[in-house]
Amino acid sequence: MSEREKLKQTDQLIRGWLSDVRQTVIADLHDPLSVSEKTSRKDLVTNIDKANEKRLVAAIRAFDPQAKILGEEGSGDHVTDMKGHVWIIDPLDGTLNFVKQRDNFAMMISLYIDGVGVLGYIMDVMRNIIYGGGPKLGVFANERRLESPPNISLRDGLLGVSGPMLVHDKYHLQAIDAASSGVRIIGSAGIEFIQVLTGKQNGYISHLMPWDFAAGKILAEQLELCVTKVDGTPVDMLSSNDVLVSTKDTHKDIVNMIR
């Protein structure tokens, strides 16, 4: 079997994991949640986050037992470098939306090999669409292949932002807002990445952990989008970063404004 054929099989397998986990999320959607605060009352974790992560970790362990797994809720490994196979998972991204809205949340999985992004997946759970693929496969929204979105400038697009960063005017974000066509706040990094992948927003800026951007970075770069720190330097895959994902022209516009 060629490497590409193997990747296509893995792609189908991962989409299956996400669909299976989604089924239980949807089946239990209106059950009472067990909600705990992590760093603050706006940073939550639920029994569903934890259950999803356990199922995804188990699926990855069975499929790729030598790999390291970096997961938001800690049921993976303590990962200190990107050597070999590293799976990065966010079992429920946008937990506050999940708790308050039962909408606008995502699940994400990615596979890096020796630091290189190989496969990335973002599932919009309520719309039941998996955006996924990688450099060898292209990017697909379920069965539909995505083309690179138009390379629009900051001025011509809508920019996704973090609410706290906008309020605190970090990186002159209020001036960047004024220079754009407007800002939007969704509250889920996964859904924001989807907006950029599909050309509905020309960018997104937020303070993110590796599991928030690992999958989106692979998909975005495959679609000729830029993913860096807000100052234009490379992101660190093992720590938090202020991340900018955007079209190339918007990237130039924003990096010029904050320097």
Next chain:
Amino acid sequence: MSEREKLKQTDQLIRGWLSDVRQTVIADLHDPLSVSEKTSRKDLVTNIDKANEKRLVAAIRAFDPQAKILGEEGSGDHVTDMKGHVWIIDPLDGTLNFVKQRDNFAMMISLYIDGVGVLGYIMDVMRNIIYGGGPKLGVFANERRLESPPNISLRDGLLGVSGPMLVHDKYHLQAIDAASSGVRIIGSAGIEFIQVLTGKQNGYISHLMPWDFAAGKILAEQLELCVTKVDGTPVDMLSSNDVLVSTKDTHKDIVNMIR
């Protein structure tokens, strides 16, 4: 025929108008748009806004020839009071989203008789859901009856806001943001009202014209939500207002914070 039966007939008629107009919007969705700026480059109007309004005005004129019509794009009447039958329409709400995203936009219609809200409709065009009804009919999302959302406090919910009002900290909106569970920015008053009607947000604050809030006000009040100016005083149906729609408890929390 009873008054309620007549209203149910009118309800079905209005839902039909919206569905008919939606069909042409969807059919032409990827055609080139003719876009003009109104007050600024962030305040747009397209050929679709204008065509939708003409069709809705024609339908209303045929059905209720004596009525006055207040429409965003000016093909209605110059309305100076709320006496008699007044129809208020927004043929395409969230035009910037429509232009940039082809998503997250709405159409709205309402009927006021002698200043009293009788029927209101908000259509989420891309999701093909009409939220509509009134005091005599209840509120339905297509065929599904909506119950009043839980009366949650500011602290426990997500608040929809206007981006410019947040950045300029109008009404201490940054402190209100901090006191809530978080803010969201969608960019369409119609879609924001839907979020509040369905309990996905506990409120929404923005500077709105009558066609932005006339339909939502009828539906919100029917679901035991409050619709006032941000300072708690009644809205003026014939001019712009800084509007707050929210649960009762969130309304108290916000009005107390801004006084």
